[in-house]
Amino acid sequence: MRITKCLLPVLAVTATATALAGCSNGTTPGDRPDIPLTGTHWTLDALTVEGARKTAPAPRRAYVEFKPDGTATGNAGCNRFTAKAAITGDTVTVGEVTRTEMACDKAVQDFEDAFLKAFTGKLQAKLGDRDRDRDGASATDIGLGRLTLTTPGGDTLALTERPPAPLKGTKWSVETLLDGKTASSLPAGVKGRPHLTIAADGSATGNLGCNNFTATVKAxxxxxxxxxxxxxxxxxxxxxxxxxxxxxxxxSSGPVTYRIENDRLTVTAQDGSGFGALATAP
Structure with missing residues (x-):
């Protein structure tokens, strides 16, 4: 996997209608608190460009997370990215971006390109709850599940808060193989085959790419x-x-280390080998 660096333009995110209304009551932009985007996994549900709605080809999901340490990380639909991200008031400033360059299916790559193109510049933000959109959302609505970003040209990105997938009861579909710090996509002839599910009782079932397997696992x-x-x-x-x-x-190598990052599972053996998997079903 080759790592490259590129520069994404500044991303300006404007707060909710209520926060903006505060300006007319004697406050200034500098008086507004930083918008609470950190600590939330924002999954991109759909992208609308020039009136055409685009959704990420299954099973991949584009997402972005703003970290307390001043960075933004995510996946654009195929490749992972990270960048410096300073939140001041209702503005998020995204600096230099580092992203991977994994080879992906054309449909996935095209969606990623469209997402990264829209996810730049000044974006108007509308925050609301998961069940319904409301104009003039109050501060209690922030972070409750729904975020819409609109570009100056009218393109929109609809994002939803997504809780982490549980280790047990989730079908984890293997997408990548790990070798130390290197990750590679599965060859075309075996994509979509290998998977793993751990039940609540500790029983594990799945497929290794051709043959099915069963086992018990201790977490x-x-x-x-x-x-x-x-x-x-x-x-x-x-x-x-x-x-x-x-x-x-x-x-079969003995105790392996696992990590869940929202809907992604990474399993690593002591020698650095392992795999990455995506949650594809409850």
Missing amino acids: EGDKLTFDALAVTRRMCTTLQNGLEQKLYGTL
Whole structure:
């Protein structure tokens, strides 16, 4: 995976109608508190460009998170990105952006390009609750689930707050293979096949790329320990066999470290190998 740097323009986000109304009551822009965008995972539901509505090709989801340390991180639909992001009053200033350059399907890449193009410059923000949009949302509505960003040209980005997916009860579809600090997408011939689900009772089922497996798994802290995997004996292609050996090796290597970042699961063995998976179903 190659890391490149590019410069995204300043992103200005304007607060809700109520905050703006405060200016007419004797306050100034500098008096307004910083808009509380941090601590929320904003998932992009749809992008409207020149009147045409675009949605991210399944199962990928574009998202952005503003961190307390003054950075913004996210995924544009295919590639991850990070940038410095200073929040002052109702303005977010995004500096130099570093993003990955993973090869992705054309439909996914096209959506990412459209998202990054719209997600620049000055954006008017409307914050509201998850169930309905309301003009003049009060301060109690902020962070309750819905954010709409509108560009000067009228294009819009509709985002929704999304809680982290639970480890258990979620179907995790494997998307990438890890080798130390390097991540690579699955080959076209095995995409969409490997997955893992851990039930509430600790039983695990899934697919390694060709054959199905079952096991029991113990979760302690940030560690998962799988017992011996029971695997079916289906004849597989050379490509599928290669993938199965890697995934089997990770799950059978003893305690592995896992991390959940909203709807993404990363599993890493002690030697640095592992996989990344996306939550695709409850």
